[in-house]
Amino acid sequence: MHVAIIGAGLAGLTAAKQCQAQGHHVTVYEKSRGVSGRMCTRQTEFGGFDFGAQYFTATSDRFKKEVNDWRKLGWIAAWDSQLASISHGKTTSSKAGAKGPQRYVPIPGMNALGKQLAHGLDVRLEQQVIALSRHGEQWLLSVKSDEVPVPATAGPFDAVLLAIPAEQAAVLLKGHASFASTVAGVHMQPCWALMLAFQNPLNLAYDGAWVEDSRLAWIARDTSKPEHRAGERWVCHASAAWSTEHLEDDHERVKEKLVKAFHEATGSPVQAIHAEAHRWRFSLADQPLEQSHLWDAKEKIGVCGDWFEAGLEGGGKVENAFLSGLALSTELA
């Protein structure tokens, strides 16, 4: 069976690898320049910033097994981090005995995992699928790229798997698939991210912290992660509420406000030598769907992603993306 997979984040790559193992001919379309989706790393002269997903944990047996394989292959490593909570400027470090679940990160940067998984897959980068159309019992894709002025037609494919944020999937699914309205009902929250590089160590007592009563919700010292380039780099995520409120603000203004929030939260007055903001228009679903994926067996079209709970409590995690992609691919087994 010829299968098109749209989106090369972890859900899409997982579905692609599994479909390939099941004997299907798989083509992955990805609109951006690299694989890994929100498990991304931005390279700068000061080193890389994991400015999307921060780390991951494993709770299900299936994902634990996968994580164990990835670890053995040297693709990921444990992030033995000192995490804290910051509330009203008061920092509470996690107690040694209550450090929470084992956290992992791909090495040497978040996007490395997707690169490993993409080996052996036919991934078409910078190819944005802008429309789907039926062609008898099959599917045709309308694909936009910078190379050619008009969209090209790709296919026919026997099945199409979407592994992109709900809002983007909803656009493609309009008029197709029994579950289109379910997808259209999912809202993914935005998230403003701030990347900071410092000349010298800030010597804060933690590697990462959840922040309350602030524009920021999370800050992490990227350079505390294993095999990440040395230096003092921090990634900060604004809260969903603040990000939503300031969604259309310009980058410079957002950057200034979040830098100020970083100083307030950490109590450090040291100025960064590099600062940039990135807007995630779609980060986490506010209400993830309970199921593991959606599938229309008649039209052979499905959707997966971290906005499905897939047996976990809540969504939005790397593990959701993996389990959802895997579950969707079994529809083609």
Next chain:
Amino acid sequence: MHVAIIGAGLAGLTAAKQCQAQGHHVTVYEKSRGVSGRMCTRQTEFGGFDFGAQYFTATSDRFKKEVNDWRKLGWIAAWDSQLASISHGKTTSSKAGAKGPQRYVPIPGMNALGKQLAHGLDVRLEQQVIALSRHGEQWLLSVKSDEVPVPATAGPFDAVLLAIPAEQAAVLLKGHASFASTVAGVHMQPCWALMLAFQNPLNLAYDGAWVEDSRLAWIARDTSKPEHRAGERWVCHASAAWSTEHLEDDHERVKEKLVKAFHEATGSPVQAIHAEAHRWRFSLADQPLEQSHLWDAKEKIGVCGDWFEAGLEGGGKVENAFLSGLALSTELA
């Protein structure tokens, strides 16, 4: 198409990945406990020994591209080694300006590459295929494992690709395939390998050396390879002539003789704290076949391996195995 691949060395893994990418359902059978074939590493309390293939180079554009991908993924690294020639106890170091082609090794050990390539493949370890039989237009495999007392039947498969030494392939091909007699005519030479660990550095002036007029033909300091565990470990390969002559000698006797040859070649009297010998019954073909692979389109059975020249000068290299496996898989494209 359901494809069975016999042998999980580099040729088999390459063919398997490529067949999978072409949309086939692939199952790999491997008689030993791990993947990678002769690109192997033996773990000991003193560290690992790359006791089969020593390193690899890339001359063809296709393999250069692959090597570049592997390097970017962190699977291999350049081995910037100081190599020498030893003749009658006289050592000639390679000149700086004539260091030869870039050499690469998988990290942290030779068998790591196969492990990376095997991710996402269905590899059945410790499953030895002992016979092939026709089943209409398809193939059945008779598979022996330690788990069950009698061979099991696997299949049916639409195609079978053999990626094992010529002598072993010849046994399975008897009575099948138009090219069976060609395979039966290929002879692979044996090679006795010696692994040595020392308490302290020997401080020899080279990381590896070709040896003439000795029982040994090659010695290499495993611990000079990038990201290999520290220590002082050497791997030695006896010459084809000596290995053939002493093929049926017992391990202890061979070990003593090769240890003596190591002392003579290096001029170092230091005793090893660990020594073991391994016999490769099939190492390199004395006369590799000129073509890239053999394929019987009617019976859908083929064979590949490093004993095919596949466009290179001579055989026996990692690059031969890769190009041969790739070429065979295109028969199923």
